[in-house]
Amino acid sequence: MIPQSNPKAGYLAHKEEIDVAIRRVLDSGWYILGQEVSAFEHEFASVVGNKWSIGVASGTDALELALRALGISFGDKVITVSHTAVATVAALGRIGATPLFVDIDPCRYTLAPESLEELLSTQEGREARALIVVHLYGQMADMGAIMPIARRAGLAVIEDCAQAHGAALNGIGAGCWGDLGCFSFYPTKNLAALGDGGAIVGADASLANKIRLLREYGWQERYVSTEFGINSRLDEMQAAILRVRLKHLEADNNCRRAIANSYDEALATSAFAIPRRSPGAQHVFHQYVIKALNRDELRAQLKAHGIATLVHYPLAVHQQPVYATSSFQPVPLPHTEEVVKQILSLPIFPELSQQDRETIVSALSLFHSN
Ligand SMILES: Cc1ncc(COP(=O)(O)O)c(C=O)c1O
Structure with a gap:
């Protein structure tokens, strides 16, 4: 049977390099948030074209942490599409936010700007605090039209780039249009780990600082929590594998x-x-x-x-x-x-x-x- 996707073929295509990277981590004795994660974060930010990137445990976590960093919380309304991986909306559920769905373009499968305008003309739409735009199947949504509408409505904008590593629109990369961009490195993705992984990218240093705290128990320093954080760390093994895959x-x-x-x-x-x-x-x-x-x-x-x-x-x-x-x-x-x-x-x-x-x-x- 010809498979629809093939994560093992992706591993075998770069087996030697990946095996060396895994061995390097095993021998280092350091397995969580170390040199490999830092190096990957720098390399990934530069490939995406944004100022920083922060590794986390999955794409769903990336969305949750991005929402929380932007101050979205229980009961807040967030606009997104219904034609997406359920993970986009599951992230809203994790913080108790309410999704407000808008329609898609039937040929490109991404958010339809006119449906967003229609929603924003309703009472519920006017109460929304944020927008998650999904760049589905590898093509970016019409950000040139969406961003001005979102900004006029005062919405924070998160890009769900889980299916869009390396995609761009008018020369600007996925993850560089909104306030924050969220990626998944699930094994079938264009940039794939051999396990779970994710990252958030952005340009604002204070958001980066907040996300770094949130991904590890809210620790300002070891054992001192200044935020209600969670555990969502990218591990060294996945980061080392991702560094190999990023080159390709x-x-x-x-x-x-x-x-x-x-x-x-x-x-x-x-x-x-x-x-x-x-x-x-x-x-x-x-x-x-x-x-x-x-x-x-x-x-x-x-x-x-x-x-x-x-x-x-x-x-x-x-x-x-x-x-x-x-x-x-x-x-x-x-x-x-x-x-x-x-x-x-x-x-x-x-x-x-x-x-x-x-x-x-x-x-x-x-x-x-x-
Ligand atoms: C559009 C979209 N958003 C979010 C996610 C969630 O990513 P993960 O499975 O790494 O949590 C995925 C991947 O499944 C996805 O395709």
Whole structure:
């Protein structure tokens, strides 16, 4: 079976370098928040193009700590999209904040600025304190339109960049537009650890200081807590692995783009909707998502040809059992509700072989020529 993603292939592609890095950590005798984490934080901030980065234990923790650093707390309203990984909204739940969902652009799958304007014209929208913009599937949301709307409304802005390592819009990187950017290094991500990991990036030194306290028990100095902190540390082993992978991020993203281009070409005359690139966007194709009216049939046929696919995501967050009863939508979400029925994520990862790409392309053409 051709897998939809393949974290082990990512490890094997750089096995020697990664094994050396792991051995270095094992031999050092220092396993949490040490030289590897500091070095990774500097290197990652410079690749992203922001002033600082702080390693934490996961992407969900990164979002929680970013919200807390910006002063968002219990009962506060935070605007975000419902077409995202549930983690975006789970982070709000961790601090007792309330999500207010806005709709997406049906071709790019990211936050629709006009839906944000509509929400901000309602009473609930006017009460919101922050906005989490999600750069889904590897393409940035329309930040040129979103940021002025958010600033006019006095919203703090967090970018969820868990699927957008190396993405940019008009030359400005994901994580450099809002107040804080949050990344995940889950093993299938474009920049992947071999375990859990995450990071927050930003430019404001006082926010950095606060996040450093919050990620480790609120410690101003060892054993002296001046904030209600948690434990969310990136470990030395993951940081050492990430330093290796970071050197290959650009080449890996180029591979993903090449695969996307070959799918684009193969599907150009098909009835499937292929991912739309925004002008000025550097798409990093965390996922290659098509829309097909007969999605489930297509999925079954690809499976019969030995090709695994996934649906990111089969339910929007507001449709999930736990959120359906607890969330309230001031504005309609027609595009969000429509795309979940049609989307399909094809296999995409840098190590996908030429032969497998050809198998996928010919199975797709077989389907759309029938
Ligand atoms: C858009 C988005 N946000 C947040 C997260 C959460 O990251 P993690 O799984 O590292 O907590 C993920 C990853 O699953 C994601 O895809």
